[in-house]
Every structure is written in C-alpha cells, then in structure tokens.
Amino acid sequence: MSTEVLPPVAPEVLAEAVEQLSARLRKKLDAAIAGCAASAVPGADGSVDVRFGEDAVVTLRPGPSGVVAAAGHAVCTCLLAPRCLHRAAVLGAAPIADPASDPGHQTVPDAGMPPGIAGAPGGGPEPVAAAVADSPAARAEGTESPAPALTAAQVRAATALWEAAAEALSAGVMAGGAVVQAELLRAAHSARLAGLPRAEAAALRVVRGLRAARERGQGQRLGDLTSGFRELLAGAALLVSGTAGSGATGTSRRAYEAGGSLRVYGLSREPVLSATGYGGVTTHLLGPDGSGYTVSDVRPGGLARARGAGSASVALGGAVLDHAGLARGGLRIVGATVSADGRLGAGRGVNATPLRGVDWSEEPAATLFARPVHEAMAAALDGGSHGAGGTDGTEASLLGCDVVVVGAVGEYLVARVADDGPLVRLRAAHPHPELPHAANLRGIARHPGLALRVLGRPDLERAATLRPLAVGPVPGASHTLRLPEEWLGRADLGYDRLQGSHFPTGATHPEPTGPVAAGPDPLADAPLWRVRRLLETGVAGGRRAVAEAGRGSDTAAVVAPLCRAGFGGAAQLAAALTAEADRRPRDAFGRLTDATADGYARAWLASAVHLAAAERSLVAASWS
Secondary structure (H helix, E strand, O other), X not given: OOOOOOOOEOHXXXXXXXXXXXXXXXXXXXXXXXXXXXXXXXXXXXXXXXXXXXXXXEEEOOOOOOOEOXXXXXXXXXXXXXXXXXXXXXXXXXXXXXXXXXXXXXXXXXXXXXXXXXXXXXXXXXXXXXXXXOOHHHHHOOOOOOOOOOOHHHHHHHHHHHHHHHHHXXXXXXXXXXXXXXXXXXXXXXXXXXXXXXXXXXXXXXXXXXXXXXXXXXXXXXXXXXXXXXXXXXXXXXXXXXXXXXXXXXXXXXXXXXXXXXXXXXEEEEEEEOOOOEEEEEEEEEOOOOOEEEEEXXXXXHHHHHHHHHHXXXXXXXXXXXXXXXXXXXXXXXXEEEEOOXXXXXXXXXXXXXXXXXXXXXXXXHHHHHOOHHHHXXXXXXXXXXXXXXXXXXOOOOEXXXXXXXXXXXXXXXXXXXXXOOEEEEOOOOOOOOOOHHHHHHHHHOOOOOEEEEEEEEOOOOOOEEEEEEEXXXXXXXXXXXXXXXXXXXXXXXXXXXXXXXXXXXXXXXXXXXXXXXXXXXXXXXXXXXXXXXXXXXXXXXXXXXXXXXXXXXXXXXHHHHHXXXXXHHHHHHHHHHHHHXXXXXXXXXXXXXXXXXXXXXXXXXXXXXXXXXXXXXXXXXXX
C-alpha cells in the first residue's frame, strides 16, 4: 500500500480517532484502511481527499509543518463524524509523523536499548529491569546505581507502555492491526508527555515495523521487528523499576555544550538514507586525542538529497568547505558546541577555518588503524565508547584495519586482516543500487590479493562482518590501490567510484588458491538459531504460535540441541517461554483468571535478552 499522497499523522491524533470508534467499527478498521491510499486525491491547497462511496469524503488538511497534528485537521462529511470509521481509516493509512520536525536535532537513537542484556522471568517487569540496568550499555548510559528516581508520572507512563507493548507482542503481526497499533501510539504519546522520548521513539519504531510487516514491505525484516520489541520492552521494564537515570529516559532534542577550541580532521563521508524519506550526509571527523566527531546534513528528500548532499556546503561557523572537502580536510573551530554523541553544532558563536587534511597514515588517523581488531570490537560490543564516528550508545564505533582481499562469496567480499588476522566479511554499508557501495565492493572483489586499508562500521549482529565506508592504499604495500592525489589516500565508497586505473596491474601479490570460503561462522553454527526462530515465531504469529511450537516433540527439538551444545540457560528460558505461552489458567466456570499478557511478555523478553547477549559473545569471538 503506497502512502505517498497522504500526509503524515501525529500518533496521538490517530490513537484518539481509533479510541472513539465503537467495538463493532473497530473490527472493520483494518479492512477499511486497505483501500484508502489508492483513493487519495491531492487538492490544490495542500489538502488530500479520500472518498467513501457517494456520501462520505474525508479531508486531511495538514498544518504548517505538513503534519496532521490536530483532530481538526481531519474531517469527514458523514453523519457519524468525527466518530466514524472513514476518518479513522484514512488516518490509519497515513504514515506516522516523527515526534520532531527536524530529525537532525533528536538524540533518540534508531535503536533504543542496546541488545547486550540478560534477564530472567518472574514477578513483573522489575526483575527483568534489574538485569537490564546491570548491562554494559545501561552502565554506559549513566544508569548505574544509585540513579535518580523517576517521577510518579513517568513510572505510570512507562507502565502503560509496558502493558501496551506486551499486548502487541501477544497479538503478533497477524493480529497486530490498527487497534493494537493505536494502543501503542497512545502509550507512546503518554510517554512523550511524561518526558520519556526514548521510550516514545522505541514504540513508534515497533508500530512502523508492524505496519511494514502486515503490508509485506520489501525493506522489512522480521528480525528487525523482533529487535524492536526487545528494545521497547527492555526500556519500559527499566523505566517501570523507577530507578532509571537520564540516559534511559533520553532527551527530545539534541543538547549541545561548549567545547572550546577544537581541531578536527576528516576521515570519510557517509550517505544517509532513511525509510521515512530523509536523506543527506554525515561526515566523520577525528580529534588529535582520538575522539570522534560528526557533521551531519539530513533533511527530507530521500535518495536525491543523499546523493547531492555529499558535495553540499558545510553549515558550520562560516567554513568555506563542502562535505567532500571536509572529509579529506580539517577544521579549526573556535567556540565549538558538541553534543554528547560527538555531533558538532552550528551555533551563532561558532567560527571555523579550514585546515590541511591528514593522510590515514598520519596521526591521529594512524592510531585508529593500528589498534588490534579484537580490541576495537570488544569496545564496540561493550558499548562503553563511542570512538570515531559513533552516533549513539547503540551504534558501533568506526573500526579501521588493513586487509588482503580473498574474493567474493555470495553478497560478501571476503578479506583477511593483515598479520594473520581473522577472515572478515565486507558488506555494503547501504544496499541501495543507486549508491555506489555495492558496485565498489564488486570491483574490489575482482582483485584478489589486493592489500587494502578499510574504515567501516562493524556489524554487531553478524560474525566478523564489517560495513566499509571508505578504503585506501596500505602504506608500503606494492599491490594496493592507486588513488588520485586529490583524494588524499582514500575513497568514500558511498560517493566515489573506483575505476580500473585505481587498481594495480599485474599479480605482484600472491593470489589465493582454491575455492573462496567465508571462514567459520560461530553464530550460524550455534544452535541458538532455534531460540531466534522461536522468538520470531512469537512476533509473527503471537502468543498462540509460540504455544503451538512448544507442544509435543517440538519443545524437545528446541531444548535438547541447546543443552547438548552447552547453552543450558538459553534452553531453560526457551522452555519457560513456551510453557508460559500455553498457560491459560481458568476458574471453575471456564473463565480466564489471568487474561493479561504480562507473564508472557516477561518470559519472551528474558529469552530475547539472553539470546542477544549470547550472540554478541559469539560475534566478539569471531574477530579474534
């Protein structure tokens, strides 16, 4: 279903419209939503009309921000309006608006609570919250004990969010229609009003994921939605405990603090293309002490803007540089303002003058490539350091290393880290065919034995996988890249295109013999995939699907291989999950004595966070 014609709708407007429907109309809502986008007709004044038969027309008139942000922005001509099915259906078909109009000023990350946490079921969300609060990511966010207590209003909002998320998880994608989504949106809005923007953002991601999964969107992965539920429930559990600090609550807008005078040097630039229609560029910078910084320019515009922003001017203190020049140059900044995640602000008192750029073989960049990869991955997985280019507490720092190209295996480019390091898989940082990431990797794959210096972001969910942002020649190597002098020793894979003249001629470096193999994958070889499939089954089919999967011999098929492989904790939690999913206690009259999804959500979350922690341990081992 295309929603390009319909303007975005504020979550609270949609939630209110669904709440006003009668129980009979709510049952018809999903079917009514299906055809709305195709019937939308834009008007000359910016409005959009959707006709239902002869007597009902719904008109959306977005406000100045382009968002349907108030109930009066959506009207229907039928007699039941505004408590009508037509109005709720059109609002339900429209995309969900972001909480803030400018995503570049939000501190809420794209992934809420980091997955490296572990817990056990029992006694409400608080016991799981104890394990969440003790995770490395939570400690990095400043949630150590003692932590300042949340207000009563924040705890109530977090409790409502936990309950709505638990019900949505219990329903699954198949039953998670507009009514279930509206309850999540209402809880998300309450979280926003209570000052919990991180929780709100996590809920909105889950709602968008449910929509995409129900519409079978090409860009939607069930694993992403599973991670979204885990992050939402884990964050809500931590907040319900009442002891979460400011790192768990988040802030609605990016806070900048005075950074004094800075010298920063460009590392690379990276195109940014989001599923919500934003595009732009992020340029990664490095300070003399190894601290990472970024300058971003992300606005509505999609692919066209992502491609054009790479050569757009840098809006920072009057600097006469574009992003291409900054990625290979530097800046001296007076009166700098810096956010907690390293983003440089463009305040009124900021002044910047260009500096000569540094080659990757010079300091401070050389230190980034000299660090052993297993140490860099340990820091990234621990979540305790942003490093160069880190954008939030849940995204990996940039990692630099020297490799020798082995060849292509499927969608990966296989390379070996220099000095007998591990085999790593290089995967396109962005798969969009109009961006040159994949084409550049295919060109590199045609030159086995090529020595290559790589700067990228490690994939924390795959074994020994790196998403390269830029590549360059290895100092002192004979069989390596030959880049133009003006490129200053690196090629940005999202903007520059490697040509035949950039590669060495002849086979001066020994080429690998025999078939190319990607090397061992401890994550794929471990029986943990059975737990992952069970969790994803729950997300897709809801509580009933997990109960069916745990009956008869199916439970033994999951538990026994885990026990044999030494994953006793995972086996115990998986068994507890299937048992809880099938637990439906009734009284003497056959009525359910516990109709809530609280216990099931606790069991699912405990298994999910344990799985995430185990998988991250295996990912760390794959880099050694």
